[in-house]
Amino acid sequence: GNSVTQMEGPVTLSEEAFLTINCTYTATGYPSLFWYVQYPGEGLQLLLKATKADDKGSNKGFEATYRKETTSFHLEKGSVQVSDSAVYFCALSPQGSGNTPLVFGKGTRLSVIA
Amino acid sequence: DAGVIQSPRHEVTEMGQEVTLRCKPISGHNSLFWYRQTMMRGLELLIYFNNNVPIDDSGMPEDRFSAKMPNASFSTLKIQPSEPRDSAVYFCASSLRGAANEKLFFGSGTQLSVL
Numbered sequence: 587g588n589s590v591t592q593m594e595g596p597v598t599l600s601e602e603a604f605l606t607i608n609c610t611y612t613a614t615g616y617p618s619l620f621w622y623v624q625y626p627g628e629g630l631q632l633l634l635k636a637t638k639a640d641d642k643g644s645n646k647g648f649e650a651t652y653r654k655e656t657t658s659f660h661l662e663k664g665s666v667q668v669s670d671s672a673v674y675f676c677a678l679s680p681q682g683s684g685n686t687p688l689v690f691g692k693g694t695r696l697s698v699i700a
Numbered sequence: 701d702a703g704v705i706q707s708p709r710h711e712v713t714e715m716g717q718e719v720t721l722r723c724k725p726i727s728g729h730n731s732l733f734w735y736r737q738t739m740m741r742g743l744e745l746l747i748y749f750n751n752n753v754p755i756d757d758s759g760m761p762e763d764r765f766s767a768k769m770p771n772a773s774f775s776t777l778k779i780q781p782s783e784p785r786d787s788a789v790y791f792c793a794s795s796l797r798g799a800a801n802e803k804l805f806f807g808s809g810t811q812l813s814v815l
């Protein structure tokens with residue numbers, strides 16, 4: 587079946603540190619891949635996406651590259667800020683999914699300290 | 701557009717009481733999803749609708765939970781009777797093209813506490 591595995595948190599970093607949050611997936615065919623972010627007290631919102639192999643999604647300084655050979659979609663940011671503190675969810679949309687909803691990972695909590 | 705609107709933001713109730721959570725999706729969206737979020741289980745999909753029709757309710761934990769979507773602009777999630785283990789944040793989300801559309805728009809959630 588389709589599944590997403592994320593590194594467990596929480597992740598605590600100092601401001602301006604480099605961030606990596608690992609995400610691997612299991613799916614048939616060529617799914618689309620996403621990162622959603624949940625800020626405190628809010629719902630999830632789309633951060634970035636990639637729809638085919640070797641695509642790089644980017645937004646707000648965050649990047650993730652769709653690696654089919656390693657079935658991964660790791661989230662990176664070169665210099666985190668306190669305002670990046672949130673929970674990050676990796677997700678996939680199966681290929682030809684029709685009525686199949688997104689499959690989310692369990693989320694990784696990031697805390698950035700000044 | 702005001703986004704997905706959920707009410708109430710917070711609900712505190714006693715075990716055994718009926719709880720009704722409400723959601724207004726973004727106008728024009730044709731799919732609606734109910735999720736539950738807890739520390740232990742993460743984000744769980746409870747049920748989703750396409751064009752007001754329930755498509756998959758396999759995530760609904762038990763018969764105490766029910767959801768309706770009487771029209772394109774309103775949905776409810778009801779828990780009767782409520783139990784302490786139902787305490788969680790419940791999110792509603794909507795999308796435009798159906799369940800295959802990756803861009804979900806989430807509401808701010810309802811924090812439910814069952815005492």
